[in-house]
Amino acid sequence: MPERNQSASLRRALAVLDHVRGHAGLSLTQLAEAVGLSKSTVLRLTAPLVEARLLERDRRTGAYRLGHGTLQLGQAYLATLDLRAVAAEESHRLMSEVRETVHLVVYDHPHVVYIDKVENETNVRMASRIGSRGPVHATAVGKAILAWQPEEALAGLALEPITKHTITHPDRLRAELTHIRRRGYAVDDRENEPEVRCVAAPIFNHNDAVVAAVSVSGLTSRITAARVRELGPLVAGAASRISRKLGRPTT
Known part of the structure; x- marks a missing residue:
């Protein structure tokens, strides 16, 4: 992936993380609408954040919230x-x-x-x-x-x-x-x-x-x-x- 695209993806991922920070839990639809991105794009951006435990996704509701990794940071x-x-x-x-x-x-x-x-x-x-x-x-x-x-x-x-x-x-x-x-x-x-x-x-x-x-x-x-x-x-x-x-x- 070109460096410019990587930089854009990183900025979007940080925007997603920053928006979740102000809420107790957001659905995929709510999060996509809030940051102005498609749900498929949000899914792609949040995957590594969930893997790094910076985000957590409720298995029952699918809602996103900050993960334990942010506490460690x-x-x-x-x-x-x-x-x-x-x-x-x-x-x-x-x-x-x-x-x-x-x-x-x-x-x-x-x-x-x-x-x-x-x-x-x-x-x-x-x-x-x-x-x-x-x-x-x-x-x-x-x-x-x-x-x-x-x-x-x-x-x-x-x-x-x-x-x-x-x-x-x-x-x-x-x-x-x-x-x-x-x-x-x-x-x-x-x-x-x-x-x-x-x-x-x-x-x-x-x-x-x-x-x-x-x-x-x-x-x-x-x-x-x-x-x-x-x-x-x-x-x-x-x-x-x-x-x-x-x-x-x-x-």
């Missing part, structure tokens, strides 16, 4: 908003302390997604953008999360070289993850960008599961190898305080 969205709100104070405090860019990310295997960024306006700006993705194996935030994931998370992970410093051998990555768990923080030593170093630590939730990571990033001229050792405990401390605010059990 809403909960995921709220959880992300809560994480940003909880982490905001510590992220700003960390930036003020180290005078480097601070990132907050969540895990979306095989990537991390940047959901917040606090910059030191006097420094060179980092290229990262909120909403952008990074590879888990080549970023400090990714490795900080990956270190606490089950072994299956490594299976089939494409260890693509991003720079000449990227870890591309599974055994070397496993050894690195073991080291991260032991010291409590991860380092990206020019593995994702050739002139950037990053130090990150994992964030745990109330179930003691890693749900995110916080990091400090900067040019190698500012974040030297010696400074990495100073930043590690500071970033780990910020991550620990965020984790406690998320309800992580104390040990």
Whole structure:
């Protein structure tokens, strides 16, 4: 299907979903009339929405209503908003302390997604953008999360070289993850960008599961190898305080 047709179908499907949102239940005829489409078109558009549980159709009446999938999306969205709100104070405090860019990310295997960024306006700006993705194996935030994931998370992970410093051998990555768990923080030593170093630590939730990571990033001229050792405990401390605010059990 041409891209233009796919885009039009997506807009129509979203219009159907949005219209159902305001009603307790709509028949196929009512829904088709409301969105100005034929019943056969509405049936075609709603099929994948029902399959994804974004819509439900009553087996007896045939009426459409929102499905459980919308609740899951809403909960995921709220959880992300809560994480940003909880982490905001510590992220700003960390930036003020180290005078480097601070990132907050969540895990979306095989990537991390940047959901917040606090910059030191006097420094060179980092290229990262909120909403952008990074590879888990080549970023400090990714490795900080990956270190606490089950072994299956490594299976089939494409260890693509991003720079000449990227870890591309599974055994070397496993050894690195073991080291991260032991010291409590991860380092990206020019593995994702050739002139950037990053130090990150994992964030745990109330179930003691890693749900995110916080990091400090900067040019190698500012974040030297010696400074990495100073930043590690500071970033780990910020991550620990965020984790406690998320309800992580104390040990």
